[in-house]
Amino acid sequence: MSKLKVLQLGEIVLAHEKWEQLTQIAEVITPKATNREEFIAECKSGRFDDVVAAYRTFPSVSITGIFDEELVQATPKSWRFLAHNGAGYDQIDAHACAARDPPLLVSNIPIIADDSTADTAVFLILGALRNLNPSMQALREGKWKGSPPPALGHDPQGKTLGILGMGGIGRNLKVKMDVFGMKAIYHNRRKMSSEDAAGAEYVSFDELLARSDVLSLNLPLNPKTRHIISTAEFAKMKKGVVIVNTARGPVMDEDALVKALDSGHVASCGLDVFEEEPKVHEGLIRNPNCVLVPHMGTWCVETQTRMEEWTIGNVMEAVTKGKLVSPVPEHIDLQSISKQYDDPDEGRAGV
Ligand SMILES: O=CC(=O)O
Numbered sequence: 476m477s478k479l480k481v482l483q484l485g486e487i488v489l490a491h492e493k494w495e496q497l498t499q500i501a502e503v504i505t506p507k508a509t510n511r512e513e514f515i516a517e518c519k520s521g522r523f524d525d526v527v528a529a530y531r532t533f534p535s536v537s538i539t540g541i542f543d544e545e546l547v548q549a550t551p552k553s554w555r556f557l558a559h560n561g562a563g564y565d566q567i568d569a570h571a572c573a574a575r576d577p578p579l580l581v582s583n584i585p586i587i588a589d590d591s592t593a594d595t596a597v598f599l600i601l602g603a604l605r606n607l608n609p610s611m612q613a614l615r616e617g618k619w620k621g622s623p624p625p626a627l628g629h630d631p632q633g634k635t636l637g638i639l640g641m642g643g644i645g646r647n648l649k650v651k652m653d654v655f656g657m658k659a660i661y662h663n664r665r666k667m668s669s670e671d672a673a674g675a676e677y678v679s680f681d682e683l684l685a686r687s688d689v690l691s692l693n694l695p696l697n698p699k700t701r702h703i704i705s706t707a708e709f710a711k712m713k714k715g716v717v718i719v720n721t722a723r724g725p726v727m728d729e730d731a732l733v734k735a736l737d738s739g740h741v742a743s744c745g746l747d748v749f750e751e752e753p754k755v756h757e758g759l760i761r762n763p764n765c766v767l768v769p770h771m772g773t774w775c776v777e778t779q780t781r782m783e784e785w786t787i788g789n790v791m792e793a794v795t796k797g798k799l800v801s802p803v804p805e806h807i808d809l810q811s812i813s814k815q816y817d818d819p820d821e822g823r824a825g826v
Pocket residue numbers: 560561562563564588772773
């Protein structure tokens with residue numbers, strides 16, 4: 476009995492055992508393409524015609540480009556599932572995937588990335604609020620001559636933490652910052668139950684901007700959230716506000732942030748994500764009040780291992796049961812109405 480085919484887009488770095496399990500039930504192929512043009516040509520060449528599911532990583536975008544309508548339309552109809560290794564799936568146009576006939580169902584990573592991403596936000600909040608960066612830099616430059624260099628920071632205790640986007644990461648962050656004595660307020664499109672918001676106070680978007688001492692961005696990137704924080708929003712914030720972004724760079728207008736930092740309206744910032752990664756705005760690099768880390772919110776052995784395993788689990792579910800364990804929210808209903816793919820051997824890859 477022939478095995479169903481899986482397309483591997485990106486490396487398996489840690490979860491080799493689980494990957495081995497997948498190779499027992501599916502035939503794994505990799506693209507020959509080295510860029511988007513070649514990848515689209517390969518999709519159209521028939522080479523992927525028996526592929527049922529794909530495993531993809533964030534960096535594999537350097538080969539395929541984003542999964543936009545053009546790419547989705549080039550994929551063969553046999554290919555029904557796209558398992559993305561990441562919480563954020565802004566590299567994939569979920570609507571274009573849903574609109575394809577048959578739909579290309581997408582999964583992401585729920586929950587697993589919450590702790591490490593929130594931990595990164597804690598680090599950035601404390602680093603930016605306490606303004607650790609200028610003094611750390613001064614130490615390395617041999618400018619520490621006794622008492623610490625005069626870059627006084629602020630205590631978190633008693634300050635208001637504004638969370639824009641109260642999902643799993645926002646909630647996790649709220650609970651962690653309770654320990655530091657911060658009072659959390661949040662804004663989402665809809666108010667959540669107090670339990671789901673971990674007791675944070677729901678406020679309007681403008682109130683969030685006006686009341687936050689620290690504003691943490693924890694919302695997904697999509698056309699509605701692109702540049703949700705820009706010049707007009709900075710103007711509504713308190714002078715001396717601290718901004719932290721562990722979501723996606725383009726939710727904030729970086730040029731506007733640099734201007735707000737230069738004017739002193741924003742006191743400091745902590746950023747894990749950037750508008751044009753891996754490029755970092757010169758105005759952020761030269762400003763010592765910016766704590767900058769290169770998109771490493773989930774960059775830990777334990778979390779990365781679990782993320783790879785979870786994504787492989789989605790591929791295995793697709794191959795063996797014709798569905799995904801954790802479809803993205805836009806595809807949950809689609810999955811239940813989607814036709815099962817025709818398995819020529821009926822036995823779902825021999826299992
Ligand atoms: O940025 C990391 C992720 O989306 O998982």
